[in-house]
Amino acid sequence: MKVNQLSLGLTLPISWSREDFLVAPGNEAALAWIDRWPDWPGQALVLHGHAGSGKTHLAQIWAATASHARIVGPDQVRVGQVDDLARQPLAVDDADCVGDPAALFHLINMVRERGHTLLLTGSLPPARWPFALPDLMSRLKAMPSQVIAEPDDALLAAVLVKLFADRQLNVGEEVIRYLVPRIERSCHAARHWVAALDAAALAESRAVTVALARKVLEAQAD
Known part of the structure; x- marks a missing residue:
């Protein structure tokens, strides 16, 4: 089975603790x-x-x-x-x-x-x-x-950081800055794009970078 097929089947537990609720x-x-x-x-x-x-x-x-x-x-x-x-x-x-x-x-x-x-x-x-x-x-x-209002830029950025960390992905601030103005302003969308980037990074055996983020966003926009 190919790596990208394996990556798409991964599911991670969601933490519902108060400590993981990002207040904004x-x-x-x-x-x-x-x-x-x-x-x-x-x-x-x-x-x-x-x-x-x-x-x-x-x-x-x-x-x-x-x-x-x-x-x-x-x-x-x-x-x-x-x-x-x-x-x-x-x-x-x-x-x-x-x-x-x-x-x-x-x-x-x-x-x-x-x-x-x-x-x-x-x-x-x-x-x-x-x-x-x-x-x-x-x-x-x-x-x-x-x-409950849609997240502002600061909260959306914090959500993205947390979601990447939950997947043990080391993502630079430049990736977060790239994603925030380009994705739907919701935690649901943040989860979707983090999962898509994780899958793409595993499939291509590379880190999550701005270049990869651009590639994934543009591919799903087609």
């Missing part, structure tokens, strides 16, 4: 909400932002260090599972993708009735979630919500 002006208010728990109005909170903005990381921090909550995905929110899900503090990641709005409505009510706390994450503000159930939308709009 765009996300510090969301982190403050996590630290404010359990003093959340209505025992609920919605965090929203683009993919890779840190919503899942904050949910993991909340579950691990404060509430000992359970974290589930949208596919797990079903009518037959509501009673089980509402037995403890709960985070529903990508809650705006729940396929059973009635189940989400009953879950919100049951978690509150049992005195637990609910954290929901989504890509858009809750008022723009694609649910046609009026009672559910009323509940969502009443919850406190906090946006």
